[in-house]
Amino acid sequence: MDEETIVALATPPGRGGIAVIRLSGxxxxxxxxxxFQPLPARVQARRSYHGFIHDAGRRIDEGLAVFFRAPRSYSGEEMAEISLHSNLFLVEKALELACRHGARSALPGEFTYRAFRNNKLDLLQAEAVNDLIRANTRAGxxxxxxxxxxxxxxxxAQVRDALLRAAVEIETGIEFAEDQHLEAGPGGDGLAAALALLEKVLACSRFSEAVSRGFQVVIAGRVNVGKSSLFNALLLRERSIxxxxxxxxxDYIEETLxxxxxxxxxxxxxxxxxxxGDDIENQGxxxxxxxxxAADAVLFMVxxxxxxxxxxxxxxRLLGGRRRILLANKSDRGRQDVIAAIRTAFPGEPLNLISAKHGDNLEAVTAFLASxxxxxxxxxxxxxxxxxxxGLLEKLRETVGRVLRLQAQEPAPGELVAEELRQGLRLVGELTGAIGVDDVLRGVFARFCIGK
Ligand SMILES: Nc1nc2c(ncn2[C@@H]2O[C@H](COP(=O)(O)OP(=O)(O)OP(=O)(O)O)[C@@H](O)[C@H]2O)c(=O)[nH]1
Ligand SMILES: [Mg+2]
Incomplete structure (x- = not known):
């Protein structure tokens, strides 16, 4: 269906300075x-033309039009972008006009899907487009x-190369093994490096998950130490009683900072x-x-x-080895003997004297969070x-791990290794989209917004 020309609003719907309507095909x-008129008989690519949007001879808005020639465009196809004022009714009208003149409304993610089909992006990059738009932190x-x-x-790609090299070596090894007694090639070095790389990326995935959902921080302490006071002070509002x-x-209250x-x-x-405590308090x-x-870190308060x-x-004791900061609250009424006892009770943990109520030394808390x-x-x-x-990277890590273990056997079971390598390459294909399993693609692009 790629021959159809599609159209969609690429900017958020609503009132604003500018809306951009995108055409591809x-x-x-x-x-x-x-x-859109006026335009010269032959437009130049990547140049903006000032003009008006027309509906049956009547000007309905003023704007700019830019043209892109295949394959030098986002989707890799012929494209045009028209910017106009961002008003719901004008935008709707312009989209309707485009459809009346031969375009059809784009499906969610269809521009990026076409870019993927035209090899402008692989599937990982296409997903990054959507995940980028949806990121809710700067770091993400x-x-x-x-x-x-x-x-x-x-x-x-690095993992794929290692798998391919090993596959070539093992395939040739199997072919020659019977008569020429060739050793199955090393290949393991490349694969060991690939395994390390996968371990590293997966270790980071915990971090990237934390970045996208937010780091979970709990203010822990016994009753009445001032946890809710600190919570409110951090949020700069009286959120908790x-x-x-x-x-x-x-119960617990959670807010994002x-x-x-x-x-x-x-x-x-x-x-x-x-x-x-009573039953409610015990449930709490x-x-x-x-x-x-579940916490990534704890603000431990005494x-x-x-x-x-x-x-x-x-x-x-419940905190175990959890990442934490020790806070001694109510510094305005702090007692030297108590402070000394706290130091003795938690040796090796830097003590931060704060006052949640008066806002003293809360920088210690924000610095801890920021670190x-x-x-x-x-x-x-x-x-x-x-x-x-x-999910796919974890399967890939397991597959590469199995290959390395099989290769370490004496003699290495060549056929099994070869099968595992093929499985690894299939997983790589699924990751990058080179193996286009249709419902995978549908699933990925369905999560996009229209116009991207
Ligand atoms: N003097 C002084 N009082 C404080 C300070 N921080 C909190 N308080 C008081 O300590 C009491 C308990 O504060 P909360 O913030 O409700 O304590 P909490 O840990 O949430 O208590 P629970 O929810 O009952 O577990 C309140 O009367 C606060 O005003 C402080 O820095 N100095
Ligand atoms: Mg409280």
Missing amino acids: ALSGEVARRI ALMEFDNLEGRLSATV VSALPGTTR HLGGFAFRVSDVAGIRAAG MQRSLERLA DASQPLQESDLEIH LPGELAQPADAVAVNLRQK
Whole structure:
């Protein structure tokens, strides 16, 4: 169906300075010319022409038109883009005119699908286009742009090359083995490097997931230490109820905080205490423990104005090896003996005296949060990986691992190795879209918005 010329609004619908209508397909230039005038008899590519959109001889808007010649366009086809004022009624009218003159409405992702079909992008890059548009943090958007530029594709290509080399070696090895006693080639080096690369990308995928969903941070501490006060202070609004009554927060509340281009999903949870709460409070505590288990990092809070209690120590034990910062709150009423006892109870953990109520030393908390992305991964090395890609990359890692184990056997079972290598290459094909499984493609492009 690629011969059809498609049209769609490429900018968000609604009121705005400019809307861009995009046409792709053999008739793009002609359709644009039917609705946009004046234009010279022969338009130049990549030049903008000022003119008017016409409906049966009546000017309906003023704008600019740009033309692209195949294959030097986003989709690789003939394309035209008309910018006009962003008004729902005008845009609708212009789209209707384009359809009346030979175009049809584009399906979601159809421009990018055509770019993929015309080898302007592989499937990984095409997905990056959509993931980039949908990224909800600066860091996520930047990582997706790297993928659009081919970062993930380059990684996968390296793995493919190693598989291919090994496949060639083993195929020739099998052929000659009977009469010439050739050793099955090494090939393992390349594959070992490929395995390391896959491990690295998959390790980063935890980071890239955290970037896209936000880092999970829990404020943990016993009842009444000031967790909700800190939560509100970080969010700069009174989101959670603060009171002198222990056990105020019963369920957890989660809000997103943006710092340094990253998102942090901070949870204020029910205070944890050994016993004595009612049923609701106990259920709240159960949820606190679940949040804690899922946290990327913890703000562990104790009270600097009151002696440590057994529940402080108990919560600390629950934290295990979790990434955390130790906060002694209520510094305005801090007691030296208590502070000394806290230091003794948690040796080796830097103590940060803060006042959530008065906003003192909260920079220690924001600095800790801002340092998290760098500790979880080298953001500069991290590659964004979506769910589809992750699943295939994990299978690929297992396949390469199996190949290496089989190759290590004496003698290596050549046929089995060859079969695993073919499986690895199939997975690579699925990743890049070289093996176009139709429903995979449909699934990927259906997630796009129209006009992209
Ligand atoms: N003096 C002083 N009081 C504070 C400070 N931070 C919090 N408080 C007070 O401590 C009490 C408990 O604060 P919350 O923020 O509700 O404590 P919480 O940890 O959320 O308590 P629960 O939800 O019951 O577990 C309130 O009366 C706060 O005003 C502080 O820095 N200094
Ligand atoms: Mg609370």
